[in-house]
Amino acid sequence: MPATDRTLSQADNRRATWLELFFDLVFVAVISAVSNDLAHTVHGHLTVEQLLRFPLVFIPVWWIWMTHTLYANRFDQDDRTHRIIALLIMALVVLLSTYSERSLSGEFDAYVMTYVVIRLILAGMYFAVYNKQKHELRCARKLAQSITCGALVSGFAFFLDGPIQYIVFYLGIVIDICWQGYLRHNACQHPVHRSHLVERIGLMIIILLGESVISIVGSLSQVDWTPLRVGAAVSGFAMAWGFWWIYYDAFPLLERASRLSSGNLLTLSHLLLCMGLLLLSEMIKYTIVDDMNRTTFNRLAICGMVAFYIGKQLPYWQLFPPWRPGIILNSTVCLAITVGSTFLPNIQYSLMGISAGSLIYVVMSFRMFRRHPVTDYLVPRNQ
Numbered sequence: 557m558p559a560t561d562r563t564l565s566q567a568d569n570r571r572a573t574w575l576e577l578f579f580d581l582v583f584v585a586v587i588s589a590v591s592n593d594l595a596h597t598v599h600g601h602l603t604v605e606q607l608l609r610f611p612l613v614f615i616p617v618w619w620i621w622m623t624h625t626l627y628a629n630r631f632d633q634d635d636r637t638h639r640i641i642a643l644l645i646m647a648l649v650v651l652l653s654t655y656s657e658r659s660l661s662g663e664f665d666a667y668v669m670t671y672v673v674i675r676l677i678l679a680g681m682y683f684a685v686y687n688k689q690k691h692e693l694r695c696a697r698k699l700a701q702s703i704t705c706g707a708l709v710s711g712f713a714f715f716l717d718g719p720i721q722y723i724v725f726y727l728g729i730v731i732d733i734c735w736q737g738y739l740r741h742n743a744c745q746h747p748v749h750r751s752h753l754v755e756r757i758g759l760m761i762i763i764l765l766g767e768s769v770i771s772i773v774g775s776l777s778q779v780d781w782t783p784l785r786v787g788a789a790v791s792g793f794a795m796a797w798g799f800w801w802i803y804y805d806a807f808p809l810l811e812r813a814s815r816l817s818s819g820n821l822l823t824l825s826h827l828l829l830c831m832g833l834l835l836l837s838e839m840i841k842y843t844i845v846d847d848m849n850r851t852t853f854n855r856l857a858i859c860g861m862v863a864f865y866i867g868k869q870l871p872y873w874q875l876f877p878p879w880r881p882g883i884i885l886n887s888t889v890c891l892a893i894t895v896g897s898t899f900l901p902n903i904q905y906s907l908m909g910i911s912a913g914s915l916i917y918v919v920m921s922f923r924m925f926r927r928h929p930v931t932d933y934l935v936p937r938n939q
Contacts, residue, residue, distance in 0.1 A: 570752040572759060573634055575642055580756070582646045583621050584763045587830070588771075589653040590614055594838045602852045612722070613656040614831060616671050619729055620649060621760075622823040623678050623703065629753050629819065631685045631696070641681060648674050668714050668725055675707035675732075698739050706732025733824070740818035748819040751811040757826055758807055764830060765803075768837035769796055775841045785844060788904040791911040792840035798914030799833065803868060805921060812934040813875040822871045829867025835860035843907045853903045857910060861894045876933050882924035890917040 590613045593606050624645060632638055648670055655667040682700035710728030713721045772792060779785055810816065839856040842848035848856075865887045872879055890913045897909030 570749050572752065572755050573632070575634065575639055576628060576632075576756060577759065579624070579642055579646060580621075580760050580763060583617070583649065584760065584767055586617055586649050586653045587614065587764065587834070588767055590617055590656040591834045591838075593656070594834070601849055602856075607855065609656075610834075611831060612726070613667075614834075615726075615827065616729060617649065617652065618827045618830065619733070620645070620671075620674055620678070622827075623675075625753070625756055626748065626819055626823065627678065627681055629748050629756070631681075638681075641677065645674055645677060648677075664721065664725075665714055668710065668721075671725075672707045672711040672714075675703055675710070679703040679707065695739065699736060702732055702735035702739060705735065737820055737824075740820045747817045750813065750816050753816075753819050753822065754807070754810045757822065758804070761803060761826070761829070761833075764833060765796065765800060768833060769793075771837055772796070772841045772844070775845050778845055784902075784904045785846065788844045788907050791904075791908040792844055795836070795840060795907070795911040795914050798911065798918055799836075799864070801918050802914065802921065803829075805918070806872065806925065809930065809934065810871065810875070812937065814933055814935045815875045816871075821874055825867045825870035827867065828863045828870075832860045832862070832864030832867060836864065840907065843903050846904070848903060850898075850903060853906065854898045857894055857898060857906065861891060861910070865891065876930040878928040878930055878933075879924060882920075882928060886917055886920045886924065889920065890914065 591610060593609055593613075594602065624642070628638075628642075652667065652670045652674070655663045655670065679700045682696045682703065686694070686696040686700065706728045708728070709731055710725045713725035713728075716724055776789065779789075810822070816822065835856050839848070839853060839860060842856075843853065869883045869887055873883055893913030893916065894910050897906045897913065900906045900909055
């Protein structure tokens with residue numbers, strides 16, 4: 557292969573580039589914008605429309621990030637052409653976020669067309685890779701076809717009205733996700749660079765977690781402090797610390813996971829994990845300022861914790877079979893504590909109970925790691 561055709565994934569020490577870091581920062585800002593709808597309660601209540609709109613506007617944004625991340629992981633040459641296209645995608649995603657809050661009303665057509673344009677650009681990037689190396693990278697053509705097909709189905713929603721418009725738009729996303737999942741074995745012609753993919757996802761989560769903490773801290777100036785609210789604030793930050801520990805404690809092992817080849821499960825599972833983190837950060841913030849009713853708190857707590865634990869555990873379930881019994885036990889115990897905490901007298905006490913559950917999970921996971929080593933499922937450090 558000519559030197560000019562070498563990708564960063566073929567480098568001996570592949571790390572995230574400055575452009576990729578900028579790309580992730582822009583996407584976290586966009587994620588904060590599309591989730592901003594959850595930052596407004598009416599008498600302590602989030603409406604059904606707000607809760608429904610959150611995943612509907614979040615999923616397309618995450619799917620764009622995932623597609624570009626997997627492309628960059630395998631094929632990025634960090635040349636001027638790629639940089640210009642990446643900057644264009646960032647600009648279009650920012651534009652997409654401006655339509656998110658009104659996407660269930662008058663501006664869904666603009667949302668659809670902006671999304672379709674981004675997806676077609678990503679498809680074009682894969683087609684360009686295939687045209688350079690047709691014999692070696694047939695998987696790039698298949699991935700481009702998947703992205704194109706999904707984008708065209710989603711784009712057909714532009715010509716529809718009513719509920720069917722939303723059904724067709726998200727049907728295109730489902731087709732794209734399922735097709736790429738089916739192609740994951742073909743991608744082994746050019747497997748993902750494990751350490752780089754894990755680094756990108758880890759950076760995205762730490763930025764998102766930091767953004768969530770900033771949001772919580774920003775709300776503290778509105779608080780009329782009482783002992784109960786002080787306890788809620790301490791519990792909220794203990795919970796954020798617990799999330800960090802739960803997520804990153806075993807995270808470095810993913811870089812050496814021998815079963816990690818396509819990266820689809822790893823990236824898709826983080827869709828749930830990020831949604832869970834965003835829901836829980838809003839729950840913590842509203843609990844500290846005491847601006848949430850019991851019903852809304854319970855919805856955010858249970859949905860957020862379920863999404864977080866499923867998203868966090870799915871990759872480890874697939875990659876490290878010896879941990880599967882412990883994953884079931886640990887998750888079940890902590891989710892049971894979450895549900896049980898929702899029956900406490902007020903939401904501040906409930907937050908304290910859920911926070912305690914996350915710290916219990918840390919201890920249980922530490923015991924699982926010691927009792928069930930996964931050395932047989934790791935590649936040597938020099939590979």
